[in-house]
Amino acid sequence: MTSLKISTDRTELDVPMIYRFLSEQSTWAVGISRSVVDRAIENSMCFGGFIDGRQVVFARVVTDYATFGYLADMFVLPEYRGRGYAGELLKTILAHPSLMGLRRLILATSGAAGFYEKYGFTAPQRPETLMERYFPNIYLS
Numbered sequence: 165m166t167s168l169k170i171s172t173d174r175t176e177l178d179v180p181m182i183y184r185f186l187s188e189q190s191t192w193a194v195g196i197s198r199s200v201v202d203r204a205i206e207n208s209m210c211f212g213g214f215i216d217g218r219q220v221v222f223a224r225v226v227t228d229y230a231t232f233g234y235l236a237d238m239f240v241l242p243e244y245r246g247r248g249y250a251g252e253l254l255k256t257i258l259a260h261p262s263l264m265g266l267r268r269l270i271l272a273t274s275g276a277a278g279f280y281e282k283y284g285f286t287a288p289q290r291p292e293t294l295m296e297r298y299f300p301n302i303y304l305s
């Protein structure tokens with residue numbers, strides 16, 4: 165199997181591909197604009213995974229690099245799924261020196277909880293202590 169090259173260099177990212185996936189194929193960000201994707205990338209710690217120079221995996225962490233992080237927009241292009249690439253990327257994220265010692269790393273998922281459980285994520289231990297302001301259709305308005 166060809167090995168995945170992982171980079172945190174934003175300039176290496178295939179932003180048109182990330183924008184296309186999120187705005188057209190994701191289950192959470194359909195309709196998102198290119199300018200919002202650009203701003204999110206610019207202000208996150210981003211991870212890209214590349215096979216033979218082509219970016220096939222993406223994830224970003226919104227973080228203060230000290231106490232807290234939010235893992236967002238993780239995806240593998242459909243034709244590259246089931247080959248361990250998401251697991252490789254997630255292990256790299258969890259082992260990254262800039263993300264060590266966080267008190268809490270959270271994420272939201274509707275279909276991939278079983279995937280994240282393999283890497284130590286659980287449902288919130290005390291859901292009654294978590295609150296949110298949530299506008300799931302904001303990109304469609």
Ligand SMILES: CC(C)(COP(=O)(O)OP(=O)(O)OC[C@H]1O[C@@H](n2cnc3c(N)ncnc32)[C@H](O)[C@@H]1OP(=O)(O)O)[C@@H](O)C(=O)NCCC(=O)NCCS
Binds near residue numbers: 241252274282
């Ligand atoms: C979820 C996703 C990132 C997994 O990518 P992938 O490259 O296929 O995952 P991997 O091949 O690295 O899988 C690693 C392990 O997780 C398991 N797994 C993968 N997707 C899973 C899912 N949706 N639910 C439960 N387990 C899953 C695999 O079976 C594998 O298990 P193993 O190590 O015991 O063999 C990918 O399917 C995807 O991009 N989905 C659409 C976007 C999405 O839902 N992103 C998450 C939003 S929060």
